[in-house]
Amino acid sequence: MEGVPQNTIAKKLGISHSGAKMRVQRARVKLRELFIKCCDIKYDSKGNFSNCTVKDSCTPLKEYQTSFSNSITC
Numbered sequence: 001m002e003g004v005p006q007n008t009i010a011k012k013l014g015i016s017h018s019g020a021k022m023r024v025q026r027a028r029v030k031l032r033e034l035f036i037k038c039c040d041i042k043y044d045s046k047g048n049f050s051n052c053t054v055k056d057s058c059t060p061l062k063e064y065q066t067s068f069s070n071s072i073t074c
Helices: 005-012 015-037 061-067
Strands: 041-045 047-056
Touching: 005 015, 015 041
Parallel strands: none
Antiparallel strands: 041 047
16 A cells, blocks of 8 residues: 555565565455445446445445545545
């Protein structure tokens, strides 16, 4: 996230570069799963991300969204 190199992450966490790479990959998969679970994702005709909305079934994100006056967008 935020363009931080994996080597920097590894040094900061005190782990090997391959360990950091594995953690980043795992985090990407988990984040994608959460987006799919909690958001209705829309794509344009070319298959590019267009927008998304929070699903009603995603209680934690809905509660968070409500506490910030419905200002969350995906």
